[in-house]
Amino acid sequence: MPIGIAAVSVAVAAFCLLRLVLVQREVRSLARQLRRYNDGESSGKVAIGMPDRRLETLAAEINRHTDLIIKANAEQKRTENELRQAVANISHDLRTPLTSILGYIQLLDSKGLPEDVRREAIGVIRKRTTRLHALLNDFYELAMIDSTDYALKPGRLRLDKLIPEIMMGFYDQMKERGLEPAFELTDNPAEVWADESAVRRIVENLVVNAIRHASGTLNISLAVREGTVVFAMANAAPNLRGSDLELLFNRFYMADASRSGLSSGLGLSIARGLMAKMGGSLNATMQGDVLCLQCVWKLNRPEQDIRL
Known part of the structure; x- marks a missing residue:
């Protein structure tokens, strides 16, 4: 073998051996870095000390996996905290209603109780029992919405006819609470593919939420915009300015930390879940001091046949 070729072969072999040694060193380094991370001694990303495309790809995948673990742990912690808060709430x-019921039952056991006091106590018990029944129904429905067994029965639905009907049913209650409803409802056909009972529940939950928490003018609108049907309710809510509005849709969240017992905090969460089941959306925005809750469905055009 000519000396030149032999020298080149030796050089190539030496280079390959050196590179193999360097690669093995980097693999050991990656193993040490990963071990330190697993032992909690390090929280940084793994790094390599030599340019190698395959090692760089390996390090990138390790770091991506590490990020996924961090996100999963954070989500688990958030879920555990939310569950603890949910159980407490x-x-x-x-x-709250059970304590009231028990108190009035003890009152009814009293001897010589006047008839008018007895009737009042029975009325309170009936009211608290109704409230307790509604709470249990809300808890059950919220649990069922996430289930695949919770089936809707969608059909062609004219929201421009249905929503005014629902709103008129709450008109007296809104006036009694000092709310001044201001309607801006489209005259154009607003047809969507949706479940009527689900739409009724969504609108009712939004109205009940407004009756319980809003004051002053309640702006209610229904419009057809760019292939969608938008139902919105807006009212002054200066106490929510600067707040994370997504919390309004969290299960069991209440803006009032005192938890007066007037609301379970489930209504908006149930409404958003039903909107998602129908392929729509429910979101909250702040415009100055005004809170706006907005439901959006796809417009069901005559030439279309939309199905969930």
Whole structure:
């Protein structure tokens, strides 16, 4: 073998051996970095000390996996905290009417109780029992919405006819609470592919939420915009300015930390779940001091046949 070729072969072999040694060193380094991370001694990303496309790809995948673990742990912690808060809130919401019921039952056991006091006590018990029944129904429905067994029966639905009908049913209640409804409802056909009972529940939940928490003018609108049907309710809510509005849709969240017992905090969460089931959306925005809750469905055009 000519000396030149032999020298080149030796050089190539030496280079390959050196590169193999360097690669093995980098693999050991990656293993050490990963071990330190697993032992909690490091929280940084793994790094390599030599240019190698395959090692760089390996390090990138390790770092991506590490990021996924961090996100999963954070989500687990958030879920655990939310569950603890949910259990505490459920206990409070159930305990409040139950305590009242037990108190009035003890009152009814009193001897010589005047008839008018007895009737009043029975009325309060009936009211608290109705409230407790509604709470349990809300808890059950919220649990069922996420289930695949919760089936809707969609059909062609004219929201420009249905929503005014629902709103008129709450008109007296809104006036009694000092709310001044201001309607801006489209005269154009607003047909969507949706479940009528689900739409009724969504609108009712939004109205009940407004009756419980809003004051002053309640702006109610229905419009057809760019291939969608938009139903919106807006009212002054200066106490929510600067707040994370997504919390309004969290299960069991209440803006009022005192938890007066007037609301389980489930209504908006149920409404958003039903909107998602129908392929729509429910979101909240702040425009100055005004809170706007907005439901959006796809417009069901005559030439279309939309199905869920």
